[in-house]
Amino acid sequence: MNKETSIMDRIADANKSVITGIDAKDIENWVMIHIMGKAYEVPSELTILQAMEYSGYRFIRSCGCRAGFCGACATVYRKEGEYKLHGVLACQTKVEDGMFLVQIPFAPAEKSCYDITVERYDPAVLLKYYPEITRCVSCNTCTKACPQELQIMDYIQSALKGDFEGLADASFDCIQCGLCAIRCPAEIVHYHMAQLGRRMFGKYGIPEELNLKKRVEEIENRVYDEEFQKIMKMAPEDFKTLYVEKQKEREVY
Amino acid sequence: MGADKSSGKLKKIPYYPGCSLKTKSKDFEKSAVAAARILGIELIELPKWNCCGTVFSLAQDDLMHHVAPLRNLLRVQEMNEAGLLEGENRLLTICPMCFNTLKKANQRMRDNPADLETINTFMDAEQDYQGEVEVIHLLELLKERGVAEIKAKVKIPLTALKVAPYYGCMLLRPKDIAIDDPEDPTIQEELLAAIGAQVVENPYKKVCCGSYQTVRNKYTVADLTYDILTHAKKAGAEMITTSCPLCAFNLDDRQKEVTEKYPDFEGIPVCCISQLMLLAFGVNRGGDGFELNYVDPRPLLKRKNLLSGADLKTGAK
Amino acid sequence: MKKISITSDNYEFLEKVKQLSGEPITLCDQCGTCAGSCPMISEMDISPSEMLRLVQLGQEEVLDTKAMWLCASCFTCTVRCPRGLDLSKIAEALRQITLRKAVDQIDIKLISEEELSRLPQIALVSACRKFTG
Numbered sequence A: 001m002n003k004e005t006s007i008m009d010r011i012a013d014a015n016k017s018v019i020t021g022i023d024a025k026d027i028e029n030w031v032m033i034h035i036m037g038k039a040y041e042v043p044s045e046l047t048i049l050q051a052m053e054y055s056g057y058r059f060i061r062s063c064g065c066r067a068g069f070c071g072a073c074a075t076v077y078r079k080e081g082e083y084k085l086h087g088v089l090a091c092q093t094k095v096e097d098g099m100f101l102v103q104i105p106f107a108p109a110e111k112s113c114y115d116i117t118v119e120r121y122d123p124a125v126l127l128k129y130y131p132e133i134t135r136c137v138s139c140n141t142c143t144k145a146c147p148q149e150l151q152i153m154d155y156i157q158s159a160l161k162g163d164f165e166g167l168a169d170a171s172f173d174c175i176q177c178g179l180c181a182i183r184c185p186a187e188i189v190h191y192h193m194a195q196l197g198r199r200m201f202g203k204y205g206i207p208e209e210l211n212l213k214k215r216v217e218e219i220e221n222r223v224y225d226e227e228f229q230k231i232m233k234m235a236p237e238d239f240k241t242l243y244v245e246k247q248k249e250r251e252v253y
Numbered sequence B: 001m002g003a004d005k006s007s008g009k010l011k012k013i014p015y016y017p018g019c020s021l022k023t024k025s026k027d028f029e030k031s032a033v034a035a036a037r038i039l040g041i042e043l044i045e046l047p048k049w050n051c052c053g054t055v056f057s058l059a060q061d062d063l064m065h066h067v068a069p070l071r072n073l074l075r076v077q078e079m080n081e082a083g084l085l086e087g088e089n090r091l092l093t094i095c096p097m098c099f100n101t102l103k104k105a106n107q108r109m110r111d112n113p114a115d116l117e118t119i120n121t122f123m124d125a126e127q128d129y130q131g132e133v134e135v136i137h138l139l140e141l142l143k144e145r146g147v148a149e150i151k152a153k154v155k156i157p158l159t160a161l162k163v164a165p166y167y168g169c170m171l172l173r174p175k176d177i178a179i180d181d182p183e184d185p186t187i188q189e190e191l192l193a194a195i196g197a198q199v200v201e202n203p204y205k206k207v208c209c210g211s212y213q214t215v216r217n218k219y220t221v222a223d224l225t226y227d228i229l230t231h232a233k234k235a236g237a238e239m240i241t242t243s244c245p246l247c248a249f250n251l252d253d254r255q256k257e258v259t260e261k262y263p264d265f266e267g268i269p270v271c272c273i274s275q276l277m278l279l280a281f282g283v284n285r286g287g288d289g290f291e292l293n294y295v296d297p298r299p300l301l302k303r304k305n306l307l308s309g310a311d312l313k314t315g316a317k
Numbered sequence C: 001m002k003k004i005s006i007t008s009d010n011y012e013f014l015e016k017v018k019q020l021s022g023e024p025i026t027l028c029d030q031c032g033t034c035a036g037s038c039p040m041i042s043e044m045d046i047s048p049s050e051m052l053r054l055v056q057l058g059q060e061e062v063l064d065t066k067a068m069w070l071c072a073s074c075f076t077c078t079v080r081c082p083r084g085l086d087l088s089k090i091a092e093a094l095r096q097i098t099l100r101k102a103v104d105q106i107d108i109k110l111i112s113e114e115e116l117s118r119l120p121q122i123a124l125v126s127a128c129r130k131f132t133g
């Protein structure tokens, strides 16, 4: 960075270390990225989300869990000299030199209203609420757009074939980022349809989880009331310790 | 070609079911697979198949809509490369719309290598399609298997049943993909005769049922259905056979609309030929397989003594 | 009767339909076999052969007629045309000209729930291909 710096650039640089608390001089590796068409030099170790913050952006939308679960930080980018358009999660993807990127915080998509307790377990339910899935041309663009690497085209096809299980399995890891729906030439809203499919499959396609049923009954029969009361009265510190102990016992997610 | 008759080993052929056979016309698939098995042919469902698009895209510059059919042909190529098919390079279709779409797309790719290359390049996650798969229809396979072979398997000839075969469009037109003479097809007649049914000649057997117009103009379709069915009935038919799930919907389910328009109309059941074959082969399904029909064929079949368990006992497997 | 004078605009339209359909449209000599074969003719405002004639004369107003939307792509005219023309491709070209302007002919969201639960997949898939862009 051996160029003549204007007063504005210096103010911006000063701001950067104020925001991030990092002195640019301490960073060894830099990459050049382009955010909405404007070039920024950023430390190469950052995720896209961090790099944008480093460059002075503040997230009001397009950021949520920062852990790859909420799907808010959907980002598309192309790299210099490539024609491929990539879809990624900004919080999970490191910046690379020559990225041209933009956030897609939201996909306009209608979510149908239904009551799965009154719907019949029949594939026709998918066409009833999302008839546009019949417009799929099998281009596979959705699959290529998915940051979760889901086989989206396959699950759309499962839906057309009336295969609830295939649909539920293949779409299970969907985080509803909406990138597929933005890219689809048939204007399908994959993730909302898949959610209906999973709900139907969960309710009618797999046997009821007896342990869960039993536990709900127990709760309803006030079996745990006493223990709940104990927890409610706990001092915050004791509660924290208990929580941490319990966390260690098993993975929760 | 044909099954290995001497050893009793089943001849394998991959088949493409299509969306409607998995949902509204389930027994078209089930009965075809079962009937083929009795004739020594094992139908293997194509792995990871996708909807073919149901209509062949007719615009010259529209390649996108040929991607879907091509993906399915590619699956056959892959199966063969994996040695799963003993060199069988044909893809069997049961639904005529799928047949038409897959066969026409295949043909366009063969005739236009540049188009094939464009699509191969577009499908960059897949291997290239070489254009070597042949698309055939179930009726062709059955005929190839041979009328004599079919006759030999008949345990309960359907002599009492008067059937009018209906062809519709997609198996006969355009000419270059037709499975039979587009103006005077006889393949269903031959197969029906083989299982002993009385074939009724319907002058409307190749008149379009209105196809996808059923979505936009259901009463126009009801008119066409009325004509087709009334002529068949006048000729003495008690049942219609069709291979196509969409024709089946228009001819069967749309009888609801026909009766709204023509209150005197009396229903006539619509089945597919493989369902009748199973009956003739003496497979006792206890009347199963007809649940999704709008006009229930079971009362008719019972009247003709083709459904009662007692009658079937001798022939049942 | 309307008098038609042919301008370069008319040629342009004819050329466009020729390209999209790939058919030598000028070959038609108006025998009417297609019209006599069409299962949907009773619903149409102009016959298939009239549709073709309008295209031959480059009359873009053909796009405002209903015939091509009633075509069921049954290929009956295709197998019967003595001049070997594939009229179904010409009808498709006309549909595409409209659909590519994002003017859909059906709104699948307006189909009743009852119909959507009855219709087989192939009906909806083909209708979407023929009536939506």
Ligand code: SF4
Pocket (backbone or CB within 6 Å): A071, A145, A146, A147, A148, A149, A150, A152, A173, A174, A175, A176, A177, A178, A179, A180, A181, A190, A191
């Ligand atoms: S399926 Fe669609 S919404 Fe779900 S994670 Fe993939 S791209 Fe995002």
Ligand code: SF4
Pocket (backbone or CB within 6 Å): A135, A136, A137, A138, A139, A140, A141, A142, A143, A152, A153, A156, A183, A184, A185, A186, A187, A188
């Ligand atoms: S992007 Fe849309 S049209 Fe293409 S395969 Fe996916 S769902 Fe089908």
Ligand code: FES
Pocket (backbone or CB within 6 Å): A062, A063, A064, A065, A066, A067, A068, A069, A070, A071, A072, A073, A074, A089, A090, A091, A092
């Ligand atoms: S911020 Fe939630 S997935 Fe990235």
